[in-house]
Amino acid sequence: MLRIFSQNDTVIPSCRLDNVFIFSDADAVDVTIAADGTNILRSRYFLTDNTVSISNLRELIELYIRENTDNNIVSVFISASTSNEEADTDLKVMYCDRDIGNVDFAAWLNQNFLSVAPFHRVAPSDVVRLSWYSEDADTGPVSILFKYFNSDGILDCDEYFDSFSGEVGEVINYDFFVKEWIDSMLSPVQTLVSVTLRVGDRSVTLFVDQSLNSARRFAFRNCFNIVETLPILCTTIAKATSDRSIASVGRSALFYDVKNAISYDTETAPLSVDECILIEQLCLSHKVKIIWDDSTESDFDALPEILITDFTCEISDSLHSLNRVKFTWQFADSCPKFSLPPTPGIFSDTYNPVFS
Numbered sequence: 001m002l003r004i005f006s007q008n009d010t011v012i013p014s015c016r017l018d019n020v021f022i023f024s025d026a027d028a029v030d031v032t033i034a035a036d037g038t039n040i041l042r043s044r045y046f047l048t049d050n051t052v053s054i055s056n057l058r059e060l061i062e063l064y065i066r067e068n069t070d071n072n073i074v075s076v077f078i079s080a081s082t083s084n085e086e087a088d089t090d091l092k093v094m095y096c097d098r099d100i101g102n103v104d105f106a107a108w109l110n111q112n113f114l115s116v117a118p119f120h121r122v123a124p125s126d127v128v129r130l131s132w133y134s135e136d137a138d139t140g141p142v143s144i145l146f147k148y149f150n151s152d153g154i155l156d157c158d159e160y161f162d163s164f165s166g167e168v169g170e171v172i173n174y175d176f177f178v179k180e181w182i183d184s185m186l187s188p189v190q191t192l193v194s195v196t197l198r199v200g201d202r203s204v205t206l207f208v209d210q211s212l213n214s215a216r217r218f219a220f221r222n223c224f225n226i227v228e229t230l231p232i233l234c235t236t237i238a239k240a241t242s243d244r245s246i247a248s249v250g251r252s253a254l255f256y257d258v259k260n261a262i263s264y265d266t267e268t269a270p271l272s273v274d275e276c277i278l279i280e281q282l283c284l285s286h287k288v289k290i291i292w293d294d295s296t297e298s299d300f301d302a303l304p305e306i307l308i309t310d311f312t313c314e315i316s317d318s319l320h321s322l323n324r325v326k327f328t329w330q331f332a333d334s335c336p337k338f339s340l341p342p343t344p345g346i347f348s349d350t351y352n353p354v355f356s
Contacts, residue, residue: 002029002085004078010135011073013096013105014065017058023051026082033057035064035074065095065225066286072114072171072225073133092169094133095225097286109133111201114171114224116281119205119274123212123231127298128176131226132202135169142174143198144181151189160185164199171226174199178208216266217291219300222281227300229291230278233269238262240336262337263309263330270322276315279325283311288329293339305332 005021022029022045029052033041040060045052057076065074072095079088100108114131122128130142141161150156166172176197186192195206215231222228244258271279282288289303311327331337 002026002080002082002087004080004087004089006078006089006091010106011092011094011109011133013094013100014058014062015096015099016105017061017093020054020057020078021051022047022054022080022087024080024082024085025050026085028082030081032079033060034077034079035061035068037077038064038068040064061093062095062097096223097225098223110136113199113202113204114226115204115222115228117274117277118203119207120278121207121209121212121231121275122178123215124179124182124208124210125213126178126229126231128178128206129227129229130174130176130197130199130204131171131224132199133171134166134200136200140200143196144176145196145198146185147193147196148186149191149193155193156190158185176206178206182208218282218306219289219291219303220282220285221287222285228278228281230282232266232279234266236267237265239265259334260336261330261334263328265328266326268325270324272322273315273317276313276323276325280313280315283308283313283325283327290329292337304337306330307332 002024003022005023007016007018022031024047026047028044028046030044031041031052031054032039033054041054045054061074061076065072074093076091076093077088078090079086081087109132112132114133120128141163144160144162145157146160147155147157162174164172164174176195178195181195182192192208195208197204197206211233212231215233216236217229217231219227219229240260240262242258242260244255246253247256268279288306288308289300290306292304306329308327308329311325313325313327315323315325
């Protein structure tokens with residue numbers, strides 16, 4: 001008799017993947033594990049006390065998701081066979097590289113976006129991507145609630161609705177263009193306070209901050225392998241170093257084996273506890289990019305990758321004091337970067353000839 005014992009939840013976070021047990025009366029069993037049809041493990045195991053335990057499934061699945069797909073959910077198929085028997089089972093696994101405790105994950109997915117921060121400070125020019133998972137065929141439109149002070153200085157609000165497209169049982173993405181919505185929905189005499197977006201029971205609040213127009217922007221994959229963009233007001237010190245050897249020939253000397261590098265020490269402006277949650281996600285992320293040199297590039301894969309080599313995240317949960325975070329980073333590409341200043345041009349205004 002050949003049997004496979006594994007979890008049977010609707011969606012399993014990868015951090016909760018337990019050992020897979022295979023029971024058989026045979027001496028050996030051939031095991032194949034595939035993710036979205038791609039074999040990630042194929043091996044023959046010899047049984048001890050009629051049992052085989054496969055314990056590295058989490059690492060295999062997370063590595064596959066990181067390197068091979070933009071989706072953070074995979075279908076995992078486990079099959080086992082002996083000379084005269086076969087058995088199989090399947091799992092649906094969502095990437096999650098943090099221990100989430102004993103929370104009801106299915107209920108959490110129905111009430112939250114795939115982000116750990118319910119509040120975000122954004123610049124007017126930002127594009128905010130919301131991602132969520134739903135098993136429901138109809139979760140309704142996206143509700144967009146604007147809170148603002150009207151011309152009389154009274155707090156008021158307006159609610160609008162927008163549609164989205166997505167398939168049931170998959171991660172759905174919705175891009176919110178902050179400036180476009182503000183320009184089309186608010187008049188110049190209205191002062192925006194916040195924007196709250198809701199999908200079903202999920203909610204996130206955006207606070208639009210003009211000062212973030214000059215912020216340095218980092219893009220990273222969070223603990224759910226979802227891309228998030230974080231604008232940070234900060235002070236950055238660039239440190240250039242050169243490791244090289246000197247060779248002497250007669251009266252002449254020259255450098256060889258030259259290795260130049262530039263690292264950047266960054267210290268943030270004061271941050272609230274909620275903002276520090278995203279900073280922590282940034283520093284611990286397996287993939288971090290930077291929007292360099294005021295680029296308008298929005299494709300995460302096209303952005304230059306950086307490595308956060310050192311960081312200090314001492315975060316206080318006090319409501320009476322703000323936090324500052326320091327971290328050091330460098331470009332993954334060893335070639336030093338240089339920002340070319342823009343050419344101002346000859347004329348500041350368009351030349352319109354006037355004839356009399």
